[in-house]
Amino acid sequence: MNAHAIAATLFGPQDLRIVEHPLAPLAPGMVRVRFGAGGICGSDLHYFRHARTGDYVVTSPLVLGHEISGEIVEISGAAPGLSVGDHVAVNPSRWCGHCARCLERRANLCENIYFMGSASKTPHMQGGFASLFDATPAQCFKVPPDVAYQAAALAEPLAVSLHAVARAGDIAGRNLILFGAGPIGLLTMLAARLGGCGELTVADIAAAPLAFARRLGADRTI
Ligand SMILES: [Zn+2]
Ligand SMILES: [Zn+2]
Structure with a gap:
């Protein structure tokens, strides 16, 4: 398995670099995804131009990207319905599962939500403009292999x-x-x-x- 990923990493305003990041062994309960395609959101452009989007300020290097599709290359633990080789659209939100909103089954409003490629939390959650990145199984939505990665990336x-x-x-x-x-x-x-x-x-x-x-x-x- 690859020991590193290359990723489009923002260091400051208009300072985007392709950087090699070491990859830790896949944590239990996670899946590793090889990048297929990614959409560039308006918020990615704000981050690129100003190193911030609204109140979210980039304070440490941030891998951008949250409209991502790819292929599962590794699974650690249980990932019901998912297999290595599956093509997936990735939900960039990672919710906590135990706050009031999550318990109302409205995880999109989770009070502790982490979002890929966002400086909303410190340390920042890294995004998907990376050759390989990790996600929870719940973030991964299987798509048929004949759906183009570019189309699957538009799911978000x-x-x-x-x-x-x-x-x-x-x-x-x-x-x-x-x-x-x-x-x-x-x-x-x-x-x-x-x-x-x-x-x-x-x-x-x-x-x-x-x-x-x-x-x-x-x-x-x-
Ligand atoms: Zn967006
Ligand atoms: Zn929650």
Whole structure:
């Protein structure tokens, strides 16, 4: 097994380096994932430009990346439903399992949550822009091997969009306006289409994303 991983590591504003990190033996109850593909989130860009995202300040080297897919290369202990060789989409959130929110089965709101590639906690939780990284089995969602890694890596931002559409209630046949045609907005547009909405209008302040929205089937752009 590899004794090291190479990772896109942020040392400060616009100081991103490909660095070799030693890999400890896989801890019990964890799986090791070989990087397949990763999406670059707006928060990754904020970290890159300013070494911070909002209140989260990078105070020690941080491996970026939280929209990741890959292949399981090692399993330590029980990992129900997962095998070495499986392709997985990785949920970047690692929840505690025992706080009030977790016990309500709302682990996405966990009070002690760790998030891959985020400076929200110190020490920071390292991200997935690494040739190999470790995750809990619960973070790993198996995808069919014929799904491209690039598509599987979109599972995380797509989850945001599916949640947004679910929050909107019954949209079947209803006309919608979507504000913002970035990746999340465009995925939300596609999710709303799948939900059977009526006419779709997309608003943005920039021309390029609006052109993308039209290519993806927006009825009108503003
Ligand atoms: Zn993100
Ligand atoms: Zn919790």
